[in-house]
Amino acid sequence: MTDYRAHFDFAISFANGGELSGTGFRLDLPSAEVSEAEIGRLLVQHLGLALVADVELRGLRIVAEPHRGSRGVDVGAAGHADAAASRVVDLSHRIRAGLLTYPGLPAPVITPHLTREDSLATYAPGTEFAMDIITMIGNTGTYLDSPFHRYADGPDLAGLDLATLVGLRAEVFHLADAWTAERRGIRPETLADRDVRGAAVLLHTGWDRHFGTPAYGRGAPFLTGEGAQWLIDAGAVLVGIDAVNIDDTAADAGGERPAHTLLLGAGVHVVEHLTNLGALPPTGARFTAAPPAIEGFGTFPVRAFAELP
Incomplete structure (x- = not known):
């Protein structure tokens, strides 16, 4: 509709x-x-x-x-609720060998450990298995940053509370027409019309259309430090974005990462490189993004998804 x-x-x-x-x-x-x-x-x-x-x-x-x-x-009257009824929306980029996620970081390498052909020598006739090895940096595909990513004494992936990662009330801000090349930063004023306490705040900028291309790493929208602090004060538990970084990565930003510093310092999870956020209504969805419980690790891919009522 x-x-x-x-x-x-x-x-x-x-x-x-x-x-x-x-x-x-x-x-x-x-x-x-x-x-x-x-x-x-x-x-x-x-x-x-x-x-x-x-x-x-x-x-x-x-x-x-x-x-x-x-x-x-009344968003339901506009057709969102009916069209999205009983749906699970995948918000993750697919990971494959050679995938470029973040410019300058290595792409994943996938190699076989046991091929189906080789498994015939071990298992009963007609019983075949494949086991593979993936070598990749944690910042691959759609991934979650734990506080350990920024702070040596912060909780690692194994130390995260699942209750802060699963079935979160999602507040989706559709901002594709709310920023420009001259004003890329998302500020508190853009976010202030919602109650985000206890919610996953998902920033839909539309930048995911460039994922996997050189354009993805240049001129992307981001969350300002003031915007991050507002979300912390407002009680958000997770912030996600469909762009290359939650922070400004341009050279003139001087390497500062205020959004990471503030959010992770406050225990607010960060999910980067989301996709398909345009398929979600502004409110009403439930968001999940849970990584494996790896000790001594700060970032790892997640299968991020939203459940719609």
Whole structure:
């Protein structure tokens, strides 16, 4: 079913004095058959405003466009809930020999330990097995960073609480049209309209479309240090992104990693290189990303997925 959004400028006046205006605003709609007055009320609800006296919309256009997660819109009425009913959505990149995940890091190598042909000498006729060896860095595919990745005294993969990795309430921020090449950093203001306490915050930037290509490592969106601190203070337990890094890896960033430093220092897990986040609704999914319990290891691939009601 098609999603619809309203594009408009607005001016809002308040019963107790004062005005608020905005230009180039976009708002998710439950359908194309919504009146201007109803859009005004959805705008007030989305912004969480009180004592509104009047709402004026200018240049209103209703266009067919994917939803981005506006508050106060009945997403089920727009078809998300029905289309996603009883589904498991895979959010992981596939790992294969030679896969380039992070520019400059080695690709995985997969070799046989026991071929099916060789196994015929060991097992009963018609009973064949294959056993293989994979050599790879932990930062391969879609992976999770534990605090040990950043801090020598932080919990390693074996020290993570499964309750903070399995079946988490997911708050998905669809931000593909919320950043530009000149403003790549995701700031607190972009995240402040949701209750993220106890949730996995998943940042859908659309950058996964470049995965496996040279473009993936250049000019990617990222979470600012201020954004990371806001999520910590707001009670998030995990933050994931569909880009090359949760931090800015550009040369002019000077090698600083404020998002990693803050999030992992606070015990908030980081999942990088997610994919397919556009298939998730803004709220309502359950997110899982559990790595093997490896001692003395800080990062490892996960099979990240979301369960939709």
